[in-house]
Amino acid sequence: MDIIGVSNVCLTLGKTEILKHINVSFEEGRIHGLIGRNGSGKTMLMKCICGFIKPTSGEITVDGKKVGKDVDFPKDMGIIIETPGFIPYYSGYKNLKLLAGLNNKIGKEEIKSSMKQVGLDPDLKRHVRKYSLGMRQRLGLAQAIMENPKILILDEPFNGLDKDGVKEMREYLLSYKEQGKTILICSHSAEDISVLCDTVHEMDKGVISEIQG
Template sequence: MKIEITNLKKVIKGATVLDDINYTFTGGRIYGLCGKNGCGKTMLMRLMAGLIYPSFGTIRIKDKILGKDISFPESVGMLIENPSFLNDYTGKQNLEMLAGLQKNVDKAEVRRVLEQVGLDPDDKKKFYKYSLGMRQRLGIAAAIMGSPELILLDEPINAIDADGVQEIRAIIRGLSAENRIIIVACHDKSEMDYLADEKIYMSEGRIIKETENDR
C-alpha cells in the first residue's frame, strides 16, 4: 500500500492550517506525527481519513485521488480526537453496530479486538460508565477492527495507565508487520522514539523535519 500527498494545503475561514505538505507513506511502517498541539497533526489525519478535503493539492491512495476518485479510503480505521459511542450500549454492542457497516467484520472479530485491547467482551457495563482509559481502549478496538490497511491513531495512549501503555504499544507494533500504514500522532517525543519507524515533525501546519528510527 502507498499513500502520496502532494502540495497539500488546507485553508479554513481564510486561515492556512496546513501548507505545502508533501510526503509518501508506504505499508509495513509506523509513522509518528510529532509536534505541539495546534501544529496540524490532527488536521492532516482528518484529511487522510476523508473527513474533510484539501483546499489545494492531492492525497493519492493506491493510485486513487481522495475526494475525486474515492470519497473515503477504501480500508481505514481511525481514532481521531475523542472516541464517540452510544452511551446506553455496552462496548460489544457498540462495536457490533459499527461492524454492521463493514462487510468483513463478524461477531468473532468484535470479540477478538475487544480482548486484544484488554476489554471483556461479556462485560455488561454501559459505555457511559466507562473510565477514560476504557473509552480509549474501545476507540482503539474500533480503529483496528477488520484489519484495515490504513490506521490513524491520534494520541492513542491518552488516559491509558502505565501497564496499558505497554499493551497498546505491542498491539500497534504487531499491526505494522502486515503491510499496513499506521500513522500515530503524539506530542510525547519519547513515545515516538519508541514506537515510530519514521518521525515527521510539524510546526504551524508544515513539515519541518523527518527522521528515521533505527530498529
Template structure:
C-alpha cells in the same frame, strides 16, 4: 507526506498545529486542502479510504450502549467483521465483550481502549491513530505499542500522532513535524 506499507509514520507538533486535521483529510473527512495525500506511494482514493481504521480525537460512542453493542453497530456499516472479530478486538485491548455496562460508566482509558478496538476490528490495511495512548496505563501502553509493531510487520500502513516523544522514537520509521497546518 508519504506513508509506506509496513512502516509507522509519526506526526508531531504542538497543540493546534494541524496533526488531527491532516489525519481527517487522509480519512476523507475534508476534501478541501492544498497538496496531495499519498498512501503507499499512490494518491489516496476513496477505495483506499474504505480500508482505513481510525481513532481521531476522543472516540465517540453511544453512551447508553455497552462497548460490544457500540462496536456491533459500527461493524454493520461495512459488514467486514464477525461477532468473533469484535470479541477478539475487545479482548486484545483488555475489555470484556460480555460486560453490559454502558459506555457512560467507562473510564477515560476504557473508552480509549474501545476506540482502539474499533480501529482494529475490521483488520484494515491502514491505521490512523491520533494520540492513541491518551488515558492508557503503562501496561496497556506497552501492549498497544507491541500491537502496532505487529500490525506494521504484517505490512500495514500506520500513521500515528503522539505528544510522548518516547512513543514516536520507539515506534516510528519516519516522522513529520507539523506546524501551522503544514508539514515541515
C-alpha cells in the same frame, strides 16, 4: 512502496492557513509518527488523509486512489481521530456490533477478538458511559482494527492509558506492523513516537519537516 502520498496540500479555513504546502509520503508496512503541539496542523492533516476534510489545494492518494476524486473516503482504513464517540447507554460490544453492521464485513467473533486484543472483555455488560478514558481509548482501537484494515490512522492513541496500558498498546501496534500493516500515529509525546515509529515528522504552524526516517 508508498501507501499514502500527500502532494503540495494546503488547507485554509476562513482566513487562517492551517496546512502550508505539505509534501510527505508514508511507506507501506511501517509505523510513521507525527508530532507537534496542539494547533500545529497534525490532526487536520490526518482528517484530510481520511477524507473528512477537503484540502483547499493539492492532492492526496491512499493505496493508489485519489482522495476526493477516485474515492470520497479511503477503504481498508481504521481510524481514531480525537475522542472516540460511542452510544453511552450501550455496552462496548453492543457499540461495536452496531458499527460493524454498517459494512456487514465481520461477525461477532471478529468483534470479540478485536476487544480481547486490546484488553477488553467483550462480555462485560457495563455501559460505555461508565468506562474510564483508558477503556474508551481501547474500545476506539478495537473499533479501528475489527475489520482488519491495511492502514491505521491513530490520533493520540495513548491518551488516558496508564503506564502498563501504554506498554501493551505499543506491543500491540508493533505486532500489527509485523502483519504488514501501515500505521500513522499522531501524538504530542515525542517519547511515544520515538520508541515506536520507523519515521517521524514534526508539524509546526502548518509546516511539516522530517526528523527521523
